[in-house]
Amino acid sequence: MRKFFAYEFKKRMWTMIILTLICAVPYVVTTFVMDSTYEGYDYRLQMNVDHPMTPMTWMVWVELLIMCFVVPVLTFSFKMRKRTLDCYYALPIKKEKLFLVKTLIGLCTVFIPFTAAYFSGFFIVLLRLDGVYHLGWYFVQYLGLLFFGVCLFGFNSFTFTRANHPADGVVFMLAYTFVAFLVLLVFEVIGFAKWEHIEKMLYFISPAGNAHFMVNTEALIMYGAQDMVNNPSYTWNGWMFAIPAVYGVIGYTLLFTTLRFEKAENAEQNSDSWFGYRVLIPIYVACVLAFVGLVDSILWWVPLYFMIASVSVVLTVIYRRSFRIKGWYWLMLGIGHGVGMLLSFIMHLSVY
Amino acid sequence: MIEIKNLSKSYDKKKDVLIDLTATIADATVFGLVGINGAGKSTLLRLIAGVMRGDRGQVCVDGEDVYENERAKKQIFFLPDDPYYTSNVTAEGLADLYRATYDFDNTAFFAYLEKFSLDSKAPIRNFSKGMKRQVFVALALAVKPKYLLLDEAFDGLDPLARLVLKKALVELVESKGSTIIISSHSLRELEDICDSYGILDMGSITSSGDLGNDLQKVYKFQVAFDREMTPEQLGVEYMSAEKTGRVIRFIIKGDKEEILAKIKALNPLFVEEIDVDFEELFIGEVQARGYLK
Numbered sequence: 001m002r003k004f005f006a007y008e009f010k011k012r013m014w015t016m017i018i019l020t021l022i023c024a025v026p027y028v029v030t031t032f033v034m035d036s037t038y039e040g041y042d043y044r045l046q047m048n049v050d051h052p053m054t055p056m057t058w059m060v061w062v063e064l065l066i067m068c069f070v071v072p073v074l075t076f077s078f079k080m081r082k083r084t085l086d087c088y089y090a091l092p093i094k095k096e097k098l099f100l101v102k103t104l105i106g107l108c109t110v111f112i113p114f115t116a117a118y119f120s121g122f123f124i125v126l127l128r129l130d131g132v133y134h135l136g137w138y139f140v141q142y143l144g145l146l147f148f149g150v151c152l153f154g155f156n157s158f159t160f161t162r163a164n165h166p167a168d169g170v171v172f173m174l175a176y177t178f179v180a181f182l183v184l185l186v187f188e189v190i191g192f193a194k195w196e197h198i199e200k201m202l203y204f205i206s207p208a209g210n211a212h213f214m215v216n217t218e219a220l221i222m223y224g225a226q227d228m229v230n231n232p233s234y235t236w237n238g239w240m241f242a243i244p245a246v247y248g249v250i251g252y253t254l255l256f257t258t259l260r261f262e263k264a265e266n267a268e269q270n271s272d273s274w275f276g277y278r279v280l281i282p283i284y285v286a287c288v289l290a291f292v293g294l295v296d297s298i299l300w301w302v303p304l305y306f307m308i309a310s311v312s313v314v315l316t317v318i319y320r321r322s323f324r325i326k327g328w329y330w331l332m333l334g335i336g337h338g339v340g341m342l343l344s345f346i347m348h349l350s351v352y
Numbered sequence: 353m354i355e356i357k358n359l360s361k362s363y364d365k366k367k368d369v370l371i372d373l374t375a376t377i378a379d380a381t382v383f384g385l386v387g388i389n390g391a392g393k394s395t396l397l398r399l400i401a402g403v404m405r406g407d408r409g410q411v412c413v414d415g416e417d418v419y420e421n422e423r424a425k426k427q428i429f430f431l432p433d434d435p436y437y438t439s440n441v442t443a444e445g446l447a448d449l450y451r452a453t454y455d456f457d458n459t460a461f462f463a464y465l466e467k468f469s470l471d472s473k474a475p476i477r478n479f480s481k482g483m484k485r486q487v488f489v490a491l492a493l494a495v496k497p498k499y500l501l502l503d504e505a506f507d508g509l510d511p512l513a514r515l516v517l518k519k520a521l522v523e524l525v526e527s528k529g530s531t532i533i534i535s536s537h538s539l540r541e542l543e544d545i546c547d548s549y550g551i552l553d554m555g556s557i558t559s560s561g562d563l564g565n566d567l568q569k570v571y572k573f574q575v576a577f578d579r580e581m582t583p584e585q586l587g588v589e590y591m592s593a594e595k596t597g598r599v600i601r602f603i604i605k606g607d608k609e610e611i612l613a614k615i616k617a618l619n620p621l622f623v624e625e626i627d628v629d630f631e632e633l634f635i636g637e638v639q640a641r642g643y644l645k
Contacts, residue, residue, distance in 0.1 A: 003451075003452040003453070004452045004453055006452065007448050007449055007451075007452035010448070011438075011448075081436075083432070083434055083435070083436040084436045085403065086398065086403055086430070086432040086435070086436065087432075087435065087436040087449075089401075089402070089403040089404075090398075090401045090402065090403050090425070090428070090429075090430040090432075091425070091449075091453045092422045092423075092425035092426035092428075092453055092454070093422065093425075093453060094420050094422055095420060263404070263405075264398070264403050264404045265363055265404055
């Protein structure tokens with residue numbers, strides 16, 4: 001397996017170099033030219049003071065997020081093409097080992113460019129702006145982003161590999177990024193958000209929902225820990241780490257445990273997984289329909305229901321690549337519409 | 353030895369590709385796997401290679417189930433009809449994958465590349481279809497597997513490359529006792545090297561055996577009459593027949609003397625026996641099963 005890992009790593013080397021350059025150059029150039037401080041009004045001191053500029057680490061965070069969506073596509077598309085599948089599945093390597101190597105290579109492809117970019121910017125800051133920032137927090141932020149990245153990559157790898165075609169896999173990753181947020185938002189609007197945990201979870205419920213950590217640690221780099229103690233706008237809570245960890249554990253566990261059910265012959269076929277369109281379309285339909293309840297005039301509901309129903313059927317036709325939709329899909333769409341209509345009534349009653 | 357036991361496979365619930373297929377392929381033989389398009393040859397090779405798992409039944413190599421079995425798969429090399437390579441890869445780069453996963457013979461690999469006059473450092477994407485095939489053939493031969501599965505083995509190869517491949521395969525069988533399964537539509541090429549064969553049709557192997565023996569059990573006659581005759585009027589159960597003017601050529605199995613006696617009783621102008629090749633045997637078999645009529 002070590003030899004195979006070395007082969008895959010060597011094969012991926014150029015991709016890593018290019019991604020490192022793409023990630024590092026804009027961040028390094030920015031840290032190289034940016035001003036260290038700007039003058040602004042401080043409401044607590046009630047006077048103009050020199051504020052440190054943002055350390056711009058959000059740039060590497062955005063790059064990390066993008067890589068956590070792009071690299072699973074590069075890494076796991078092989079299982080969606082018959083040619084690559086014939087090559088890899090015929091090798092004397094068990095599927096578990098093959099996917100383990102691929103996963104490790106994917107993680108290297110994300111974190112080597114990320115680490116190189118992050119610390120090249122850090123060293124520029126160290127050389128140019130020493131004394132402006134609280135540098136120790138860079139390491140906390142780096143480790144936190146590493147944690148979020150590992151979890152997001154694992155979850156995205158799982159959702160992507162549910163597809164039998166790379167384009168469907170990308171749709172699955174994006175759909176899963178927002179689906180839990182959308183469901184929770186429906187509950188919040190209906191009024192369940194009175195349970196305070198739901199409201200807190202809403203900010204972190206997406207597998208990619210780590211913006212708060214990013215913003216908080218950037219502020220810590222700028223102002224230090226003392227500011228966090230005095231400033232109530234910091235929103236640390238357990239959900240911030242627990243939810244990504246759950247996503248990560250689910251992602252990696254299902255990625256490997258479902259391998260025994262994988263069928264090589266499904267490559268390039270319709271993406272019919274129960275983790276895919278079959279369930280995602282009805283959930284999205286139910287959530288979008290629920291928001292129809294916000295329209296005060298019930299007269300508008302019928303055309304809106306009709307429009308959403310048409311869109312859901314069109315989407316099903318597109319993913320099935322056929323106008324012949326089997327009974328199962330009608331049933332799933334029907335459940336989605338039924339639940340959505342029910343939620344729209346509840347939402348209407350709770351809002352008006 | 354490869355044992356295929358009651359193997360069934362379907363791609364969707366409507367179409368069975370292989371149905372309860374049972375076969376044994378002996379060690380140190382060259383087995384020709386033939387069948388019409390869509391008969392399931394590539395599917396069977398993928399199942400033997402462990403790429404896919406059968407819905408029912410199993411494929412065993414030296415007594416071990418192949419699927420997800422590293423030890424068994426280490427002895428198998430599968431060369432599909434459309435093998436995968438990345439856009440910038442060279443022949444040398446492609447070999448890295450097999451160096452990492454098999455006991456790879458570098459010397460043999462470069463020797464075959466030289467035999468085929470291929471540049472090991474040139475990107476494969478610039479090669480012709482036949483040259484790409486030659487690279488993969490060189491890889492397969494350099495792995496020196498105990499079981500070599502070749503799908504559409506001669507596809508795209510020029511006559512010289514075919515000759516090199518056939519010689520190399522025979523060498524592999526003789527030197528290492530390898531077993532080779534070749535699926536191909538070039539039946540004349542298969543006839544040169546195959547010891548045994550199997551015709552795949554309707555999801556199972558409908559006809560199989562020792563190629564040399566079976567060819568001796570099949571006869572081809574050419575008969576001319578002084579009157580119009582149809583093949584049906586010959587009164588024999590032929591496998592396939594064709595009529596040109598008053599001449600009828602037909603392929604038949606059975607007792608040669610008995611067949612000749614029946615034909616001679618019809619007072620032909622002449623009757624002569626012609627050699628049967630594998631292609632004619634195959635066409636005879638598939639026509640007898642109702643195809644090409």
